[in-house]
Amino acid sequence: xxxxxxxxxxxxxxxxxxxxxxxxxxxxxxxxxxxxxxxxxxxxxxxxxxxxxxxxxxxxxxxxxxxxxxxxxxxxxxxxxxxxxxxxxxxxxxxxxxxxx
Amino acid sequence: xxxxxxxxxxxxxxxxxxxxxxxxxxxxxxxxxxxxxxxxxxxxxxxxxxxxxxxxxxxxxxxxxxxxxxxxxxxxxxxxxxxxxxxxxxxxxxxxxxxxxxxxxxxxxxxxxxxxxxxxxxxxxxxxxxxxxxxxxxxxxxxxxxxxxxxxxxxxxxxxxxxxxxxxxxxxxxx
Numbered sequence: 215x216x217x218x219x220x221x222x223x224x225x226x227x228x229x230x231x232x233x234x235x236x237x238x239x240x241x242x243x244x245x246x247x248x249x250x251x252x253x254x255x256x257x258x259x260x261x262x263x264x265x266x267x268x269x270x271x272x273x274x275x276x277x278x279x280x281x282x283x284x285x286x287x288x289x290x291x292x293x294x295x296x297x298x299x300x301x302x303x304x305x306x307x308x309x310x311x312x313x314x315x
Numbered sequence: 316x317x318x319x320x321x322x323x324x325x326x327x328x329x330x331x332x333x334x335x336x337x338x339x340x341x342x343x344x345x346x347x348x349x350x351x352x353x354x355x356x357x358x359x360x361x362x363x364x365x366x367x368x369x370x371x372x373x374x375x376x377x378x379x380x381x382x383x384x385x386x387x388x389x390x391x392x393x394x395x396x397x398x399x400x401x402x403x404x405x406x407x408x409x410x411x412x413x414x415x416x417x418x419x420x421x422x423x424x425x426x427x428x429x430x431x432x433x434x435x436x437x438x439x440x441x442x443x444x445x446x447x448x449x450x451x452x453x454x455x456x457x458x459x460x461x462x463x464x465x466x467x468x469x470x471x472x473x474x475x476x477x478x479x480x481x482x483x484x485x486x487x488x489x490x
Contacts, residue, residue, distance in 0.1 A: 216322050216362070224326050224359065228352070231333035238337070243387055247336055247349050250380065254356050265363040271454050274368050275463055277360075278455070281375050282470045286477035288380045292387040293481035299391040300487070 221262035228255035242295050242305045246288065253284045318362055325358030342388050350381045367452045 228251050235248030257277040264273020299305050332352025339345045353376040360369035459467050 216319065220322070220326070221359065221363070224329055227330050228333050228356075231337050234337050241342060243384060243391065244342055244345060247345055247384065250349065250376075251333055251336065251352070254353065258356055258359060261360055261363055261365050261368060265365070271451060271458055274365050274451065274455060275458055275466075277365075277368055278371065279466060279470060281371060282474065285375055285379055286473055288383055289477050289481045290484070292383055293485035295387055296390055296485050305391050 218262060218266040221258060221266075225255040225258045225262070228252070228258070240307050242298070242307055242310070243292075245307065246291050246295075249291075250284060250288070253280055253287075256280060321358060322362045325355045325362065327355070328352070329355030329359065343385070346381060346384050346388060349384070350377060353377060353381070364451070366450060367455050 232248040232251035232255065235251065236245050239245055239248065257280040260273040260276040260280070262273075264270060264276075295305055298310060302309055329352050332348045332350075332355060335348035336345045336352065339348055353372065357369045357372040357376075360366075360372060
């Protein structure tokens, strides 16, 4: 009864939740939470396909690389957010409107 | 039976956590709910026999990324003023009845189209029996240093660059 489409449905829900967060929130950190959700849905898809379609471990490796990339992205993104907060005293996305202050 | 129970618990945790991230007003609560969702995904990895993936998901996300997010939330003033500035119903065009009706119809049309397209593909992959449990750590380690050694080294360089870049960007500057 647990099939590939169960995992695809959960992954789809996560993706939609991430897109909704990225559209609706105006806080940069909240938008990064949405990005984490989207990356996780992709990683879950890779692992589910490698379990149900071809029984090898390539999908697991792709999920591992996705986790590594998400960690790097979170570190650099949060550094940029903190620097932006030091300059502008806000983390509202609409205040990030100019390249050079 | 145990596998089904674990699957449903993890799926519920994942979906409820993701919905909480969408609808929670407080940013701190959103971070903690994201942590719950990531725990659920680790449980889902466990149900498909990916033990190393589940463990690294727990270690990296729960121990690293969410803690980093919480630090950034606290360093940038936390959830102050978040209820009237960052709430989902304060965005123009989100929250009126017309928006929800149009969005509902769009979701119906798009999901029927996608399901119609994917129906054959989904039906053709019934759940096979999960093979007897064997640890995937050794095979993943072997694959990482044989077939995928280039991606492995590139990801280590990426992590070094992210480390140095984060330190350079976030350092305090005079003036």
